[in-house]
Amino acid sequence: MSLLSVRNLCKTYGALEVTKDVSFDVAPGELHAIIGPNGAGKTTLIGQLSGQIAPASGAVLLDGRDVTGRSMAERVRLGLARSFQITSILPRFTVLENVAVAVQARSGSSFRFFAPVAAEAALNDDAYEVLAKAGLNHRADVRASALSHGEHRQLELAIALATQPRVLLLDEPLAGIGGQEAGAFVQRLAALKGRFATVLIEHDMDAVFALADRISVLVYGEIIATGTPDEIRNDAKVRAAYLGDEEAA
Amino acid sequence: MIGTATPAPARLSARLWLALLIFACFAALPVIAAVTDDPFLLLIGTRILAYAIAAMALDLILGYGAMVSFGHAAYLGFGAYAVAILNSVGVTDLVLHIAFAVTISAVFAAITGAISLRTRGVYFIMITLAFGQMAYFFFVSLSAFGGDDGTPLPARSTLFGSQALEDDRTLFYVALGLLIALFTLATRIVGSRFGRVLIGTRENPVRMEAIGLAPFRYQLTAFVISGCMTSIAGVILANQAEFVSPAFMNWHRSGELIVMVVLGGVGNLTGAIGGAVVALLLEDWLAVLTEHWRLLFGVFLIVMVLYSPHGITGALDRIARGRR
Numbered sequence: 201m202s203l204l205s206v207r208n209l210c211k212t213y214g215a216l217e218v219t220k221d222v223s224f225d226v227a228p229g230e231l232h233a234i235i236g237p238n239g240a241g242k243t244t245l246i247g248q249l250s251g252q253i254a255p256a257s258g259a260v261l262l263d264g265r266d267v268t269g270r271s272m273a274e275r276v277r278l279g280l281a282r283s284f285q286i287t288s289i290l291p292r293f294t295v296l297e298n299v300a301v302a303v304q305a306r307s308g309s310s311f312r313f314f315a316p317v318a319a320e321a322a323l324n325d326d327a328y329e330v331l332a333k334a335g336l337n338h339r340a341d342v343r344a345s346a347l348s349h350g351e352h353r354q355l356e357l358a359i360a361l362a363t364q365p366r367v368l369l370l371d372e373p374l375a376g377i378g379g380q381e382a383g384a385f386v387q388r389l390a391a392l393k394g395r396f397a398t399v400l401i402e403h404d405m406d407a408v409f410a411l412a413d414r415i416s417v418l419v420y421g422e423i424i425a426t427g428t429p430d431e432i433r434n435d436a437k438v439r440a441a442y443l444g445d446e447e448a449a
Numbered sequence: 450m451i452g453t454a455t456p457a458p459a460r461l462s463a464r465l466w467l468a469l470l471i472f473a474c475f476a477a478l479p480v481i482a483a484v485t486d487d488p489f490l491l492l493i494g495t496r497i498l499a500y501a502i503a504a505m506a507l508d509l510i511l512g513y514g515a516m517v518s519f520g521h522a523a524y525l526g527f528g529a530y531a532v533a534i535l536n537s538v539g540v541t542d543l544v545l546h547i548a549f550a551v552t553i554s555a556v557f558a559a560i561t562g563a564i565s566l567r568t569r570g571v572y573f574i575m576i577t578l579a580f581g582q583m584a585y586f587f588f589v590s591l592s593a594f595g596g597d598d599g600t601p602l603p604a605r606s607t608l609f610g611s612q613a614l615e616d617d618r619t620l621f622y623v624a625l626g627l628l629i630a631l632f633t634l635a636t637r638i639v640g641s642r643f644g645r646v647l648i649g650t651r652e653n654p655v656r657m658e659a660i661g662l663a664p665f666r667y668q669l670t671a672f673v674i675s676g677c678m679t680s681i682a683g684v685i686l687a688n689q690a691e692f693v694s695p696a697f698m699n700w701h702r703s704g705e706l707i708v709m710v711v712l713g714g715v716g717n718l719t720g721a722i723g724g725a726v727v728a729l730l731l732e733d734w735l736a737v738l739t740e741h742w743r744l745l746f747g748v749f750l751i752v753m754v755l756y757s758p759h760g761i762t763g764a765l766d767r768i769a770r771g772r773r
């Protein structure tokens with residue numbers, strides 16, 4: 201059975217059909233990549249899956265349960281977390297605090313007013329563990345605003361991981377990262393694969409073909425093809441609409 | 450813009466020292482008053498203590514939660530009128546006065562906060578101002594308590610049945626004790642789980658939502674806590690002046706509270722206390738110098754904002770860093 205089920209999502213901005221009857225399923229542990237040109241509507245789709253944007257029609261099911269009317273925060277607590285294409289962190293918090301507050305969000309009440317949170321070993325231990333997975337543990341005590349761009353992307357991933365998602369929505373985790381750094385990042389993602397279902401949006405085709413179990417191609421808000429990496433690579437429609445330019449370049 | 454850093458442990462303790470220094474100066478004030486034989490010093494001191502509590506309470510939401518309430522003087526009024534209203538029915542105990550003030554304020558803050566928090570930025574400022582003015586005009590129309598003119602209190606609150614507060618010095622020390630207790634409470638709150646979430650909503654509300662913490666409940670809770678604390682300052686003010694009137698909750702007062710917080714340095718509690726001290730002392734001194742003291746005070750504020758946008762505590766930080 202699929203863990204995440206997207207049924208006939210539609211969304212328009214004025215005359216622009218930004219999401220056109222989008223349906224797909226993601227099985228537990230599966231990594232489903234969504235690729236498509238700039239402005240295809242990928243981020244808007246993630247927004248609707250995460251609850252930040254309301255779809256005009258259609259439904260999002262998490263483990264068979266309709267969450268379409270649930271807020272973003274409620275979905276996160278049900279196990280549906282996201283990362284942002286444009287890094288969204290708490291700039292004046294340390295790296296550790298950024299992750300620890302996400303751990304706190306899923307472990308116990310945040311209506312505790314007296315005990316010093318900085319001294320909660322359980323939160324900090326969990327946060328360190330997550331930082332290690334994202335390759336950032338050596339930067340734990342640095343202010344988040346002082347990180348490099350690549351480190352910001354790692355922190356963005358770490359915060360999402362800290363919520364312990366069952367389904368993780370990653371919006372271009374590699375945005376702006378290149379070369380060696382990108383390789384290391386892909387390796388970390390590969391190591392995490394299988395622990396949760398993933399929807400991965402990514403422009404880096406090496407990363408997509410290395411990581412994805414299945415790929416959907418989104419063009420002008422519409423999924424024009426879904427299949428295994430091999431099927432997508434050899435799909436004539438996809439080559440014409442998208443991959444062709446990419447490989448020629 | 451709003452809010453300085455989440456205080457790193459080292460900085461926090463520097464701020465704590467500064468707060469302790471201010472408290473020590475306050476504790477010595479009655480001695481100075483006795484030596485100089487100046488009875489007004491204690492009354493001025495008590496007034497400053499009350500405003501320090503109110504400014505600190507405002508900083509809790511303004512500095513830590515980026516909620517600029519322009520209606521906080523309403524809670525000063527609730528505190529003051531809680532004393533007058535209970536006195537009029539024969540309930541004179543200070544603890545009951547505070548309990549009543551806190552209860553009214555909690556209800557008012559919960560309702561108006563829930564509505565105001567649907568807006569952001571300038572709209573939040575305007576809507577809190579509007580609610581503050583509603584409270585103001587409610588008490589203006591309350592003819593049983595003197596309406597616009599207010600009403601004198603027959604006596605100060607009693608303390609466990611005794612008239613101890615009639616002594617200015619006792620009232621002063623009770624006010625100081627309340628300031629220290631509320632400062633301790635606020636310091637604990639900002640360092641707690643709740644405080645971390647509140648500061649997070651100031652930093653990036655969307656990020657908080659995306660880790661599963663919808664800001665509204667935390668912001669509203671902080672708003673209520675802040676209103677309740679401010680009302681305690683109102684109870685002190687009524688006892689200090691032995692008089693209550695809607696003037697306590699005029700929108701000017703709300704503006705003055707914001708000025709105190711910004712002057713002291715937002716988002717570190719100690720700054721708000723320092724800001725209240727400096728603003729009220731300056732006001733008194735400048736008023737003696739010239740009747741145009743507001744103008745001088747305005748000039749001082751502009752210079753302060755230009756040269757030290759993070760207020761007095763920000764300037765002290767800079768000096769400390771320069772020395773190191």
Ligand SMILES: Nc1ncnc2c1ncn2[C@@H]1O[C@H](COP(=O)(O)OP(=O)(O)OP(=O)(O)O)[C@@H](O)[C@H]1O
Nearest residue numbers: 213216218236237238239240241242243244245285
């Ligand atoms: N709030 C909005 N109002 C109007 N149009 C919008 C809005 N948000 C996005 N759009 C438009 O919808 C289209 C899809 O945007 P979206 O950000 O989802 O694309 P994307 O596939 O994520 O692109 P990229 O690869 O550049 O990240 C774009 O043409 C964009 O201009």
Ligand SMILES: [Mg+2]
Nearest residue numbers: 242243244285
């Ligand atoms: Mg995008």
